[in-house]
Amino acid sequence: MKGSDSAGRLRRPGRAEEEGEPAVDRLIAELEAEHGPYGPVGGAVRAAARAAYAARRDDAVLTEIGDDSVSAAHTRVRDSAVLAGEPRYLRFDAPQASVGLEVTVLDEDRLLVGRIDPPGPTEAEIRTAQGSAWTPVDEHGAFVAPAVPAGPISLVLHHPDDRPVATPWLTI
Amino acid sequence: MRFPDALVPEEELSVLDFPATLLCPIGTIGTRSTMIGSGVSPASPQTSGYCCRAREAGAESLLGVQVADQSYAEVSTGELVKRALSDDGTAWEALIDRFAVRVRAVVRSHGLSPHDAQDAEQTVWSNLAEHLSRIRTPESVGPWLATTTQRECGKLRRLARRAPPSAPERLDSVDHRSPEALAMAAERDRLVRSAIAALHEPDRTVAVLELHAPRSPAADVAEFAGLCVDEVAAVRRRVRRRLQRMLVEQGYGAEPAADARPRPDTGRKPPGGEAARGGGAGRRRRPDAAAGPDRRQEGSA
Numbered sequence: 524m525k526g527s528d529s530a531g532r533l534r535r536p537g538r539a540e541e542e543g544e545p546a547v548d549r550l551i552a553e554l555e556a557e558h559g560p561y562g563p564v565g566g567a568v569r570a571a572a573r574a575a576y577a578a579r580r581d582d583a584v585l586t587e588i589g590d591d592s593v594s595a596a597h598t599r600v601r602d603s604a605v606l607a608g609e610p611r612y613l614r615f616d617a618p619q620a621s622v623g624l625e626v627t628v629l630d631e632d633r634l635l636v637g638r639i640d641p642p643g644p645t646e647a648e649i650r651t652a653q654g655s656a657w658t659p660v661d662e663h664g665a666f667v668a669p670a671v672p673a674g675p676i677s678l679v680l681h682h683p684d685d686r687p688v689a690t691p692w693l694t695i
Numbered sequence: 696m697r698f699p700d701a702l703v704p705e706e707e708l709s710v711l712d713f714p715a716t717l718l719c720p721i722g723t724i725g726t727r728s729t730m731i732g733s734g735v736s737p738a739s740p741q742t743s744g745y746c747c748r749a750r751e752a753g754a755e756s757l758l759g760v761q762v763a764d765q766s767y768a769e770v771s772t773g774e775l776v777k778r779a780l781s782d783d784g785t786a787w788e789a790l791i792d793r794f795a796v797r798v799r800a801v802v803r804s805h806g807l808s809p810h811d812a813q814d815a816e817q818t819v820w821s822n823l824a825e826h827l828s829r830i831r832t833p834e835s836v837g838p839w840l841a842t843t844t845q846r847e848c849g850k851l852r853r854l855a856r857r858a859p860p861s862a863p864e865r866l867d868s869v870d871h872r873s874p875e876a877l878a879m880a881a882e883r884d885r886l887v888r889s890a891i892a893a894l895h896e897p898d899r900t901v902a903v904l905e906l907h908a909p910r911s912p913a914a915d916v917a918e919f920a921g922l923c924v925d926e927v928a929a930v931r932r933r934v935r936r937r938l939q940r941m942l943v944e945q946g947y948g949a950e951p952a953a954d955a956r957p958r959p960d961t962g963r964k965p966p967g968g969e970a971a972r973g974g975g976a977g978r979r980r981r982p983d984a985a986a987g988p989d990r991r992q993e994g995s996a
Contacts (some may be wrong), residue, residue: 675817
């Protein structure tokens with residue numbers, strides 16, 4: 524009885540203090556996130572970097588971005604590249620393979636339609652900051668990935684008996 | 696490891712690192728980084744000098760940098776890359792900390808939205824993870840990061856600039872009025888205004904209130920026009936009748952004119968009676984119909 528009483532009495536001022544301080548605590552947390560011992564790297568950025576580090580494939584054939592409709596110079600006034608609703612077209616090149624990718628914006632999600640040439644890989648892994656999604660690749664090398672969250676992604680095309688083909692990370 | 700970078704003496708940073716990496720066109724930066732890597736020894740001041748400076752200042756211990764990082768403060772960037780490659784998560788974190796300020800500085804210089812800026816940073820770090828084993832000169836991770844960030848930010852800026860498609864109903868609708876109709880509406884507005892101006896007080900105030908604040912409460916009208924509340928209804932009726940007569944006299948409204956001209960005479964001169972009562976509703980409606988469009992025109996004019 525006495526113990527619980529004293530504990531209650533002890534706890535009460537502490538709790539009152541906590542209740543009075545949440546704004547300050549939040550401020551301190553924000554300041555810490557910005558300038559604290561963790562440096563200027565935000566939690567989300569660090570988490571994404573960690574995820575990418577864990578998911579890296581040092582054995583994969585890394586492609587380079589060969590073509591990106593966003594970077595292409597506009598040839599006409601009403602070029603499709605200047606409209607947000609139009610798909611973005613990308614091509615990734617590696618010495619022995621190339622991957623074409625169409626990215627369509629659907630609100631917060633992205634629809635990916637891709638094709639690898641020459642066909643061969645059987646599965647496409649879509650790496651995101653939140654984890655990987657897998658989708659099958661058909662015999663012609665085509666694959667579809669609906670509802671990919673916006674943000675940085677990278678593709679890894681897994682070959683049953685060859686090195687996988689990976690694309691660099693890019694924001695979609 | 697933000698602070699060591701931030702504490703670098705400005706002249707050293709500005710001469711050796713930032714301008715070269717930030718201002719170089721994307722195409723030429725590769726040659727510079729390979730030049731550093733191949734021509735200069737790994738311990739060259741370009742890549743490791745600013746870490747030493749910070750260490751001398753004792754910044755880590757003063758500013759409370761994590762102990763785990765402290766052991767990496769003395770490790771060269773190339774060594775960090777090597778350790779990160781052998782699945783040393785702490786080395787990877789140390790690598791991020793070492794170059795976080797530089798990446799953020801480049802991102803911030805592009806004026807992206809906070810969301811895009813975060814995406815850019817995430818993409819850059821993810822790309823570094825993927826490129827760890829493929830970077831030819833591990834000591835030049837810094838310039839490589841700056842270039843990659845620059846390129847990614849440029850893309851995001853171009854993506855953000857793409858025009859969002861707008862729904863047809865949000866576009867300006869087509870104005871179908873002909874110039875003739877506009878001129879006639881303006882003429883009618885002028886007639887109504889001059890008719891109101893020809894009235895005497897308090898009728899003029901009541902008419903103006905009818906025009907600009909239709910169906911105002913009687914109390915408000917009474918206050919504005921200096922009338923008793925009981926008088927308002929009668930004055931309103933009188934004003935409407937007078938206005939209508941004046942407009943008809945000036946030739947406004949071809950089709951109400953044919954039917955309205957006899958009305959004021961029959962309705963007004965014989966006092967009260969069934970003519971006034973029978974025409975009451977009609978009369979009330981007719982000035983509305985005549986003045987309604989005027990009001991709208993006045994409002995838009």
